[in-house]
Amino acid sequence: MTTTEKPNIQEHLVSILESVADPEIPVLSVLDLGVIREAVEVEGMVQIKLSPTYSGCPATDMMASDIKAAFAQKGKKARVDLVLAPAWTTDWMSEKGKQKMEAYGIAPPLEPLADKEALLGNQKLVKCPQCGSTNTHLVSQFGATACKALFQCDNCQEPFDYFKCLK
Amino acid sequence: MDSKQRSNYVTSIADNHLILGQRLGELCGHGPNLETDIALTNIALDLFGQTRSYYQYAAQLDDAFASEDAVAFLRKEHEYHNVLLVEQPNTHFGFVIGRQFLFDAYHLLLLEQLQYSADATLAAIAQKAIKEVRYHQRFSSDWLKRLGDGTEKSRKKMQEAIDALWRYTDELFEMTPIDQLAVDAGIGVDLHALRPMYYQKISEVLEEATLVLPETNYFQKGGKQGRHTEHMGYLLADLQYMQRTYPNMDW
Numbered sequence: 001m002t003t004t005e006k007p008n009i010q011e012h013l014v015s016i017l018e019s020v021a022d023p024e025i026p027v028l029s030v031l032d033l034g035v036i037r038e039a040v041e042v043e044g045m046v047q048i049k050l051s052p053t054y055s056g057c058p059a060t061d062m063m064a065s066d067i068k069a070a071f072a073q074k075g076k077k078a079r080v081d082l083v084l085a086p087a088w089t090t091d092w093m094s095e096k097g098k099q100k101m102e103a104y105g106i107a108p109p110l111e112p113l114a115d116k117e118a119l120l121g122n123q124k125l126v127k128c129p130q131c132g133s134t135n136t137h138l139v140s141q142f143g144a145t146a147c148k149a150l151f152q153c154d155n156c157q158e159p160f161d162y163f164k165c166l167k
Numbered sequence: 168m169d170s171k172q173r174s175n176y177v178t179s180i181a182d183n184h185l186i187l188g189q190r191l192g193e194l195c196g197h198g199p200n201l202e203t204d205i206a207l208t209n210i211a212l213d214l215f216g217q218t219r220s221y222y223q224y225a226a227q228l229d230d231a232f233a234s235e236d237a238v239a240f241l242r243k244e245h246e247y248h249n250v251l252l253v254e255q256p257n258t259h260f261g262f263v264i265g266r267q268f269l270f271d272a273y274h275l276l277l278l279e280q281l282q283y284s285a286d287a288t289l290a291a292i293a294q295k296a297i298k299e300v301r302y303h304q305r306f307s308s309d310w311l312k313r314l315g316d317g318t319e320k321s322r323k324k325m326q327e328a329i330d331a332l333w334r335y336t337d338e339l340f341e342m343t344p345i346d347q348l349a350v351d352a353g354i355g356v357d358l359h360a361l362r363p364m365y366y367q368k369i370s371e372v373l374e375e376a377t378l379v380l381p382e383t384n385y386f387q388k389g390g391k392q393g394r395h396t397e398h399m400g401y402l403l404a405d406l407q408y409m410q411r412t413y414p415n416m417d418w
Contacts, residue, residue: 055295056216084220085291087298119305140202141306142209146299150202166298 005086009039013046020070023062024145027104030063034092037083046071046078051088053166054146089167105129107151107162115165119149126162128153136160168352174229175248176349177289178238179391180277181221182249185239186399187270188214189406190257199260206306207263213299220292240410244403245393248343252335254390254399258328261314261321265328267307272369273339274300276361285353308372315376322377329373330381337386340365 009017009031017036022028030036030050038049048067052060064080071078090109093101098108107126110118117123119141126136133155141164143150148161168176191211198204222235232238252270257263278300281293314325340362342350349355370380389395409416 052216052295054213054216054299055220055292056212056214058212084295085287087291087295140206141302141309142202142206144205146209146213164302 007034007037007039007092009036010041013039013041016070016074016076017067020063020066023059023066025101025104025106027100028097030067032094032097032100034094034097035063035088041076044077046076048078048080049083050080051083051086051092053088056146059145090163090165091167101163102127102129105160106148107160109163109165112165112167118162119164126151128156128158129160130158131156168348168354170228171231172345172348173286173352173354174225174232176345176355177221177225177228179248179343179345180281181218181225181238182247183253183270183274184214184218184221185406186247186249186402187253187266188212188218189402190253190255190266191263193257193405194263210267210303210306213296213303217292217296217299220295224288224292236410236415240407244395244399247395247399247403248391248393250335250338251387251390251396252332252339254396254402255332255335256398258331259324261324261328262332264307264310264314265325265332267303268311268372269329269332269336269369270339271300271304271307272365272372273336273361275304276364276368277356277358280356280361284355289354311372311378312376315373315378325376326378329378333381333383334385334387336365337362338388338390341388341391343391 014031017031017039018029020030022030022033033053035051035053036048037051038047040047050060050064060082067080068078093109101108107129109115110125114125118125119138121138124134124136127134128136131153133153135154136151137154139150139152139159141149143161147163147166149164150159151162152159188211191207191214194204195208196204198207218239219235222238225238226232226235252266255262255266275297278293278297282290282297284290284293311325314321316322340358342358346355346358350357373380
């Protein structure tokens with residue numbers, strides 16, 4: 001189970017994929033999210049391998065159709081296949097993506113150990129994306145979507161989503 | 168093990184998730200508070216996602232199924248092979264948590280083995296699902312402890328649910344002929360081997376929750392053979408309504 005392998009994405013397809021946003025977190029592109037595992041053009045057909053974040057994520061089907069639409073706009077045909085293994089991990093999210101996520105108001109995932117401590121309420125490690133304080137507490141392990149937990153800042157009192165570490 | 172038998176094995180695993188997901192889905196908009204409502208429906212969504220992966224694979228393996236929808240919505244009651252535990256109703260919040268806790272502990276043990284299946288597709292589904300189910304288990308265990316070690320009333324209701332649901336736990340480890348074939352083929356999980364780990368694990372959490380381990384030797388079974396409790400028919404009527412009223416409907 002290797003989870004660190006680099007995706008095989010052809011250079012000339014990058015800009016098109018960058019234009020496709022995550023329907024739930026529109027500041028992130030599908031590349032920032034790390035769900036594209038392969039994008040190659042073979043005989044006029046772009047073949048994409050998409051790794052869903054969570055099994056039941058309703059955004060997956062939408063991403064697939066948005067990707068096809070983006071390529072269609074550029075006059076290219078695309079086929080999107082779902083791949084389950086190796087399973088998606090928050091490690092595949094780009095650093096740039098994590099910064100954009102924080103600026104958007106969602107705390108990006110911590111390292112696995114820190115994540116566990118934070119979700120068990122043992123340590124205050126999740127940083128409030130509004131004021132930057134780590135004086136925050138867990139409200140619920142499941143937030144607006146399965147990939148996020150709900151937190152509240154005890155400094156500025158703002159509630160916010162934390163993107164859970166998945167590894 | 169031929170591909171039809173393999174399809175049956177995959178379907179029998181997924182049936183548990185479909186039916187439990189349906190039960191949890193009933194709580195959408197009816198949870199005791201917003202956070203719990205969202206958590207339970209998120210768990211349902213994870214289970215449905217996993218169910219789809221299994222059913223898509225089962226449909227590939229068996230020509231008798233035209234699609235994943237046909238597997239999910241067009242079978243008769245006796246053709247569903249889910250365990251009795253998951254079809255039990257949402258009697259009160261203690262039952263919702265108790266049923267989830269008793270299932271999650273099993274589910275995690277199952278996936279820990281299934282991820283090493285010689286069947287690459289099953290292994291891939293398990294590797295993905297296991298990350299999600301760890302969150303489910305944390306959620307249900309936390310609530311079990313909170314209610315068990317809570318007020319006098321919450322403890323009483325939590326104990327009542329565990330006592331009522333306990334009789335359905337042994338069935339989780341029953342090996343059907345298909346289960347045995349899958350084990351022999353190197354693709355399935357030996358459920359008997361999970362039993363001691365399961366009871367060990369849940370008794371630790373029950374103790375932490377200050378709840379009493381039920382002492383019963385009577386266990387109810389039959390779901391895996393398609394003999395369900397009375398609740399199943401009502402559940403299926405709800406689940407299948409749209410597909411039967413508007414055949415082949417799609418979102």
